[in-house]
Amino acid sequence: MAANTVLNYLPRKSMVHELTGTTKLAFFLLFTFASMITYDTRVLIGLMVISFAAFRVSHIKLREVRFMLVFMLVFLILNDVFIYLFNPEQGVEIYGTRHVIATLFWRYTITWEQLFYTFNISLKYFVALPIAILFISATNPSEFAASLNKIGVSYRVGYSVSIALRYIPDIQRDYHSISQAQQARGVELGKKEKLLARMKNSVNILLPLILSSLARIDTISNAMELRGFGKKSKRTWYVQRPFSRNDYLVLAFGVLILVLSLVITFWDGNRFYNPFV
């Protein structure tokens, strides 16, 4: 459960959950890559439809992931605002025309191009968001390592990920108790202290945390070594599941999405879909 709470795994019966972790990981990467490259509005809308459909199929309720949605929404709005503050003409530069709607003050005018650009960049987040949430909420963390290994990452690296997920709750608890004990001695990290003092104070918490973590690294390595980790060039995985028909279909679909979106996006030699010319 601990690792589940780190990444908010929500187990249940659904088509998405039944896919192997490997498929979900691969699809997630293919899809993310497609949505990163393209800026073509039509492609983005197409991707969004797929992404929302997948979310529905997963039987995960919106309220279960509300925290993530709210967080990303706030992040998105802030980012849009920052973009506008730094360069209100970014849209104009990209699309090459300038249709002014209103002038606010100084250099801050509102143009159709800027609105369209903001719409597109927001779309880009929204496309990726459901798939990302699905990837972490519908994949058993136990499958991460095996999946990474299956798509070609060394099993040692895969196992590092597994160890990270395993020990995050322990380290979080250590951090918490160390910082409480230090607070009792007057070591504060809050606003009462000056910045430099805060940084120096943080050393008082980090040092015990690091030293106990280094000791932990020794124990874990010994335990792993005693049980034969790394003796062969391969290893099998307890949680790995065999590929079913759906896995192959989803993977093929993922590749198709990437290829199609690349083709449509770059057909006219431009990453952007331009409705202004």
Added chain:
Amino acid sequence: MNTPIISFRDFTFQYRAQARPTLYNINLDIYPGEKILIAGPSGSGKSTLASCVNGLIPFSYPGESTGQLFVDGMEAKKESIFQLSKSVGTVLQDPDGQFIGLTVAEDIAFALENDCVPQAEMHTATKRAAALVDVENHLGYAPHELSGGQKQRVSLAGVMVDDVKILLFDEPLANLDPAAGKQTIELIDRIQKETDTTVLIIEHRLEDVLWRSVDRIVLMDEGRIAADLRPDELLSGDLLTRTGIREPLYLTALKYAGVDVTPEKKPAHPETLVLDEKDQELVRSWFHSVQAPPPPAAQAPLLEVRGLNFGYTKDRTTLRDISFSIRKGEMVSIVGRNGAGKSTLSKLICGFETPDSGSVFLDGRDISDDNIRTRARRIGYVMQNPNQMISKTMIFDEVALGLVQSGLKPDEVRARVEDTLKICGLYPFRNWPVSALSFGQKKRVTIASVLALGPEIIILDEPTAGQDFRHYTEIMEFLRDLNAQGVTVLMITHDMHLMLEYTPRALVFSSGSLIADKSAAEVLCDSDLVERAALKETSLFTLATRCGIEPPEQFVQRFIDYDREVREHGC
């Protein structure tokens, strides 16, 4: 007899970073199917001996060895650690460090995964091993959903999947509550009988291991084998006491009473010990001859907890309606199984967490509104692991930290730190780096750093966990001195000896409630309470009952008082 499965021949070993060997000239044969206890104080070389058998030496801890060591027909230093681990399964001391998998099943299957065992076979083998140690219903559980005892079972299953011939337990009792420790010893016994493995248990808590029979006890001292005897023989002599291992309490009691303990009396277990009418009479007359000391004068209450309720999440209460009061100058232990709410209670008292309802009074004043730092000046808290508390590299700086942060002038800080260091017996080390200290000394530094702020109460979480008898005595005598100087001491502990010997009063917790508040001797003679709070009856209780002494808790109390006299004045 058949050929030994483990054989040390003139074996000497020296760690690379050490100036002297840790093991000298070891000659030891262990035969298939034997169950051996390797006992010894810390630093005696018993863990090093174990690391030589499982291959961590020399693979993880480099060093030089001479002589020979054969394990299951292999010469250890010529084999790889992987080869050795096919024959030797090791259960380490730290239950979290060796639980590597995200779930129980994955952790048990770990060795099979590394061996590229096909999945179907792996699933069967994992289930079989899980059933062997009774965790088959927890296969999907994550480590933090398990108790310490269950984690240890998983680790045991994780080495049993490999059909090892030798099982090695490195201080299996160190992190468990007394009841879980008892179950572990029972489990080891059962597994050994069912699978006919050879078992080596490294442990200094002799009495607890002897809950089930062992074939031999190998006593280590200063890197050499001091004795290699059957338990009955070893327990009859005084070798244990001389090497700093605590002998079982009932035997000490018998010796005080003047009973001659011989191997023929079968002293290894209090239940089966042969006690004739004459011996029992000796024990009874000793009991009647010891005078109870006068009870100490009652002081005013210092710390009062009234109706405390708390839960980390809304739907789960960790503490329910806790009320008690601690008088000035008391020394009290807080006991109960892991997760009963003992640590949470101390966090609430120190202000690390805020109670849902109820309050804490200090000297009659409600301190609910005081923050962590204000409370810390009057209530000190010492964590279990000193390494998690020490944040400076020099002893002086560590003890001074709290004072410096409170903005005291440098010369005042110096004066107070030096005073504290003198009280704690650390003054000669004041300019040493912390890293040069032993675990026990580090513990003392953390206590000093808390004392420097001048608290009236200190709360210690497991002050003696993992300490051998000598270090245990050192720490506890130090705390007793502090207590004599007027500091009130509360201790969270799993150690039944500590509770009996040092704290006249015990608060017993069970699943979030305070279920008893009485003398430690009474607690440990109450079988119902012992069971509910996952404690362990003291062997003195068994002895008292067997000699027909009523009430047994009075016998226990007399023993503790008398033992203290003996240890203080050496008569």
Added chain:
Amino acid sequence: MKNSSIKTVVAVGIGAALFFVLGRFVAIPSGIPNTNISLQYAILGMLAAMYGPVAGGLIGLIGHTLIDLSWGGSPWWSWVIASTFVGIIVGLFAKKLALNEGDFGGKKIALFAIVNVIANVIAWIVIAPSLDVLIYAEPVAKVFSQGVFAAIANSLTAVIVGALLVAAYSKTIAKKGSLDKE
């Protein structure tokens, strides 16, 4: 040596867990509204200097990816790559710094500080913003301002907190062959 490779696997796992916990749950206000000091870059610098470029890079990669995933979005790859880069660059100097030998003198402190500053400057002022422009077509002025701020904050953290940590750590290491019973 076999053993050191297992140790690296574990160090990467635990390092990434530390990076995650500090980056995800520990917020030290920096004085500028809505921005925090990222203590994880002090730990990254230290662990990279101890375990080398591969471990350093992986700690940054895994730790940062997990943080982004836990917030619910897909990882912000441009910044994830920048974190990875910091780990690799600092890790390249692991042999020179030789922290495991103890004795972290003035010269080594200077080297540690310079390496960390260089790594962070390149990561946050060159790599992260360029990728942001390339992938997300964000305004150059915006991404570079963010990058400059991150470079300053993370360099300061790595140099002040990281160096203090490393100095303290190196004092805890016993010199070879110097231990004897007291």
